[in-house]
Amino acid sequence: MLSSPGGHPLPRFSSSDAPRTPGRTVGELGEFGLIRELTARITPTPAVRIGPGDDAAVVAAPDRRVVASTDLLLEGRHFRRDWSTAYDVGRKAAAQNLADIAAMGAEPTALLLGLVVPAELPATWPTELMDGLHDECRVAGAAVVGGDLVRGDTITVAITALGDLQGREPVTRGGARPGDVVAVTGWLGWSAAGYTVLARGFRSPRAFVEAHRRPEPPYQAGPAAAGLGATAMTDVSDGLVADLGHIAEASKVRIDVRSAALDIPAQMSDIGQAVGVDPLQWVLTGGEDHAIVATFPPGTKLPARWSRIGEVLHPSAAPQVTVDGATWTGASGWDHFGD
Amino acid sequence: MLSSPGGHPLPRFSSSDAPRTPGRTVGELGEFGLIRELTARITPTPAVRIGPGDDAAVVAAPDRRVVASTDLLLEGRHFRRDWSTAYDVGRKAAAQNLADIAAMGAEPTALLLGLVVPAELPATWPTELMDGLHDECRVAGAAVVGGDLVRGDTITVAITALGDLQGREPVTRGGARPGDVVAVTGWLGWSAAGYTVLARGFRSPRAFVEAHRRPEPPYQAGPAAAGLGATAMTDVSDGLVADLGHIAEASKVRIDVRSAALDIPAQMSDIGQAVGVDPLQWVLTGGEDHAIVATFPPGTKLPARWSRIGEVLHPSAAPQVTVDGATWTGASGWDHFGD
Known part of the structure; x- marks a missing residue:
């Protein structure tokens, strides 16, 4: 069905339209077309030495230690498409991971995305998700640096966030003392x-x-x-x-x-x-x-x-x-x- | 059904048995029980400053840059339980991510796991997966440092691998010259x-x-x-x-x-x-x-x-x-x- 995640109808296009036509599904756009759309939405920060498109990303870690946390969000379990837009899911997925980094006392630097999407999903869904990830990263001072895209039945957003301690000791859950x-x-x-x-x-x-x-x-x-x-x-x-x-x-x-x-x-x-x-x-x-x-x-x-x-x-x-x-x-x- | 991933029948147990009883499902063991089982299988390396159990892990990055790559494996798409044991899926999932780190010219240091498992899956499946991840990490010199565990319909293994360049410049895909x-x-x-x-x-x-x-x-x-x-x-x-x-x-x-x-x-x-x-x-x-x-x-x-x-x-x-x-x-x- 040609409709945006918010339920607004999108114009219909014939099959002769250009590749970037809105209203296409993930399957119609294809893996490499969608990856192009997603990476086009990423702007690097100075910490990003190598961004998406190679075997791996390279991110500055000036502290000589890197803080890393990973989380999964599944449709139906962690979000509902009728309650939240793809953009909001992106903001939320990034936020919960970047917050883990901040809660160790570190500055978030980078985010990696593993994304499972059904072929019949409108291609605007993952691109708006990426917009949300990108904007939340910007709030936290981080950047999306890489990812993986796979077709599957359940939309799954796997995020890994990285951060830098800037010379501070990490604050764990284990240091509280009576009297604090x-x-x-x-x-x-x-x-x-x-x-x-x-x-x-x-x-x-x-x-x-x-x-x-x-x-x-x-x-x-x-x-x-x-x-x-x-x-x-x-x-x-x-x-x-x-x-x-x-x-x-x-x-x-x-x-x-x-x-x-x-x-x-x-x-x-x-x-x-x-x-x-x-x-x-x-x-x-x-x-x-x-x-x-x-x-x-x-x-x-x-x-x-x-x-x-x-x-x-x-x-x-x-x-x-x-x-x-x-x-x-x-x-x-x-x-x-x-x- | 109480059977191991390999299809061999396991003994049946009554509900009064101890928590670590083999043959239990993921749902019976519960999230925290399974997390305990998984983390018990992890041994850190000297690079691991903070391992699983806090908001985030902390890993040494002596080069002041960190190499990071992420990949997803879905049951039915990337592996079949009748062809591969959970242990082999773990070895393979780790291998494909750690290879991405090595292909940048870096030494693998750490691995994070996001895991989606159905409640009716035998609890031995994720624990054997973790054994496989752990053993492959050991071959590459890395350690599992954290993860996230979620219930869902399709077994999904989301891996992020980290690595250290040890002062070398990363080798990208973009530097080949005529005559090489x-x-x-x-x-x-x-x-x-x-x-x-x-x-x-x-x-x-x-x-x-x-x-x-x-x-x-x-x-x-x-x-x-x-x-x-x-x-x-x-x-x-x-x-x-x-x-x-x-x-x-x-x-x-x-x-x-x-x-x-x-x-x-x-x-x-x-x-x-x-x-x-x-x-x-x-x-x-x-x-x-x-x-x-x-x-x-x-x-x-x-x-x-x-x-x-x-x-x-x-x-x-x-x-x-x-x-x-x-x-x-x-x-x-x-x-x-x-x-």
Whole structure:
């Protein structure tokens, strides 16, 4: 069917049209035609020594160490084409990987794309995906440097992001110490609230729906926190309680979150009331906004836009996360293979 | 169904058995259980500063540049579970990515895995895949440093490989000059001959079937060729004529291959005769052995195991590859989306 991912009809073309005709499918454009379209959308940064088109890319790694992270997004599981445009999927796929790099305290430098597309997919879908990847890379200071393209039944976006530590030590999940303060920057619960809205068939409030479609990780905050001496750090991808759980486990500590310190905007409360969900649930368990949460030595002067939300305690029976001193009984993260 | 990838029945277990029981499916083991099983199979190298389990891995990049390449393998398209074990798929997936790193003149250092698996897949499949990745990494001097695991319908193996140039300049496809000699090292046509045998329902001759299941790229030859002053280099993944075509196009030259210089073992000729295929076709157009082909300045003393197979000429009408001075009319490479 000749229609853009957004559902807008595209003009029809006869088979005698030029190769770059919009409205063609991935199969009609062919592998090499599509690769040409995709690479034409890439602009390098000074860090890119060799970009797409050779056996491998070459990227500057001035720190003499490279930070690397990989993630997969599948249609139907991580995104829906009727909820998100290809462009938004590109922004989101890049964002979640680049946020992982920032959460180590590194500056993102490069991104590689592995893409599975069905032959009958409109060719505008992968090209708009690439536009999204490219624009999100630009926000983070990185560039798309290479990829692989394969035909298959399920749209699959495999991203690997690279980054440079610029002489800083990487901030792992394992360095939190009792007495440290817990602080967060970025958005919490917005994507989850937007998901709830979309799942009930609504398209507004727009701010939350947009937050679900296109997260805005605070990339600069990661390296900045590392520079301030953050002892542990992660991006919030599984949910605040779950991701703090990863820090608690790796650091062998207990972490207590003060719910009163968590920002719940009035509009989020309104949505919660409308759909019968405690908005605190979104803030504590919603991932995909890719906020950055970190622990800092007591007395650290936190920069603007960081909120102190809790503290690191000595471990009790087992490392754990508590909310206002008690176990949080709501859903916390998920197991992708569970029922 | 409780059976191993090879089809051998496994003992059945009741639901009260311990978590590591063989015979469980991916869904029964759960995401975190499977991740534990996979990471337990990884041994780091000195280059691995931070391995799996954090937001991102950190890998040494002493050259201050990192070489990176990514590839996707899909079940049914790139491998079949009735032809190859999970272990062999792991060896092959790692090999084709690590060969890309070597073909730039770099030493492979690290590998990241994105893995899509159906919940009903026996959990031994991904763990044996990881064993294969690990063992192939060990051959190349690299280590698995991270990954992502997602449930989906089609087994998909997304690999990103990283490497270090150790002060050498990367050898691209674009530096071949008229007068250069063309030389190859590694195996040519073995995987294609093995594929033909398997496709006709046979399981032997074993050497060729094994070559299809588990290529053996000459990793060390890539950095060595770079050290000898190779002007252009690539690994043979699409077929010798197709991959030399990439060099011809990028270097704006013509390349002529002398068919008499190509090694066709007697056993390959026998298979060709048995199945009615000219074995030269396998050698000229079969990819997936991941031989390394390079161009060298005239007079370069080639090391043992490199064969001089042709020469670089001034471009004619268009950059092209010829065999014994004529256009090769057999199949040359393929378009993944073509019909």
